[in-house]
Amino acid sequence: MALITIPYGKTYIETQISDDHLQGVLIPKSHHYKAEAGEQDLVRMALENPVASPRLCELAKGRRKVVIITSDHTRPVPTKITAPLLIEEIRRSSPAAEVTFLVATGFHRETTKEELLDKFGGQMVRDEKIVVHNCWAKETMTKAGRLPSGGELVINKLAMEADLLIAEGFIEPHLFAGFSGGRKSILPGIVSDVTVLANHCAEFIAHKKAKAGMLTGNPMHEDMMYAAKQAKLAFILNVALDADKKIIRAFAGDSEQAHLAGCKFVEELARVEGKMADIVITSNGGYPLDQNVYQHVKALSAAAATCRAGGVIIACAACNDGHGSQDLYEWLRGGARQAMDIIMQTDKNATIPDQWATQIMARILLEYTVIFVTDQCDHQIIRDMGFETAFTVEEALAAAQLKVGPHYQITVIPDGVAVIVQ
Template structure:
């Protein structure tokens, strides 16, 4: 028997799987990667040796208004480590600079005070200027042209009026942008809802290159790079993290070149060979990405790449914040087939909120049985969306075995967000 451990909230779920039914456990190399130094030292090394860019302290000279784009409550970015070192670097050459942290919520809900304190720490929260982006606030935006795809580009005014724009974040495989990090801090991070909707259209979500691990030819990525250039994103500090959300490598410098260097590193660690199984067990890597159903489009996408058509996907997901998107809930409550039919007939200039997550989840629901394992969310809410539910992994496994039959094979992807299944 193999003992399997799956992240769940801030804890773990364990189960035993018979060896003759276990086809494989897909774990990225990042989960066992031995960093060459401590977290702070890794960040300092990156800042001391920026990719294709002068040092940040040089860029900051003479700049009065400096804006640092930072991730929101849904991302496990170790801001408590990164932000003080960014401030130290900037203030070493420009102690009088007016520095603002702009929280890139994208199309997500507003980050709460408690979440900001958890992210920055009490001292930084009290002493630094922090602004939470609101993509629906028209008065805080500026028009910046049109995206290569034709959509209107509207960006947060604070970023556009900055003398120096910086972004911190982390790089992981992303189900349709290829990788997170870099240019994604701008789009969707700090743009208008209009711009997010244009970029996240049905045509792009369905594009053959809009997949995890792919940048070249990816139309969503091309829009994002353009938006970052229009915003004059001058410098990034992105990190790669392990299963414990600890920094294992850092990349600083030019917004494109440093990001590409980071993506190359993450890709080598994230690639896993998958064989199709009847049952796939996965998770979103635990907190903070497993707080709602919406975010699980990531783990479900990885699981689908390793699951036989008609198979069963089991997602261990706290979902303590519910569905995470009223729009997604309403879409799926009306049925996966109906949602897909409407979305695929929707013009790319008339994208509807959260149709992108709906499109992917509906596609998965039509091909697989999906069971959410949670004891922290209303099961009826999840069932309304077309998923099945279980309170324990054992309960979900029993249901999955009935569907798969006695000769079932299982693949386990403990952290579906961190892998690229080939």
């Protein structure tokens, strides 16, 4: 028997799987990567040796209005480590600079005060100016041209009016943008709902190059790069993380070149050989990404890449924040087939909120049975969306076995957001 450990909320779920049925466990190299220094030292090294850019302290000379874009409550960016070092670097040469942290919520709900405290720490919340982006607040936005795809580019005024625009974040495989980090801090991070919807259209979501690990020829990435250039994103600090959300490498410098360097590093660690199976067990890597159903489009996509047609995907997901999107809930409550038919007939200039997540979820539901394992969410909410539910992995496996028969194979992807399945 193999003992399998799967991230769940801020803890783990353990289950045993017979060796006769276990096809494989797909784990990225990042989970066992030994960093060459401590977290703070890694960040300092990156800031002192930026990629294709002067040091941040040089860029900050004479700048009065500095904006640092940071990720929201759904991302495990170690801001308590990175933010003080960014401020230290800026004020080394520009002590009077007004620094504002702009929380990039994208199309998500606003980050709460409690979540800000958890992210920044009490002292940072007290001492620094922090603004939470709201993509629906038109008065906080300004037009910045048109995306290569034709959509209107509308960006938060704070960023556009800054003397120096910086972004911090982390890099991981992303199911349709190729990788997170870098230019994603702008689009979808701090743009309007109109811009997010234009970029997340059905045509792009279905594009063969809009997938994990792919940047070249990816139309969503091209839109994002354009947005970053229009916003004049001057400098980034992006980190790579291990299974415990600890920094294992940091990349700082030019918003394009430093990001590419980080993507190359992450890709080398994230690519895993698929092990086709009848049942695939996965997770979103635990907190903070497993707070709702909405975010699990990521782990489900990774699982689908190595699950046989008609198979079963089991997602270990706390979902303590419920479905995470009323729009996604309403879409899927009407049935996956109906949702997909409507979406594929929707013009790219008329994209509907959370259509993109629905499109991917519906695509998966039309081919696989998906069982969510959770004891922190009302199961009826999840069932309304077309998924099945269980309180334990053992319960989910028993249900899965009835669907695929006695001669089944199981593949486990403990952290579905950290891998690129090939």
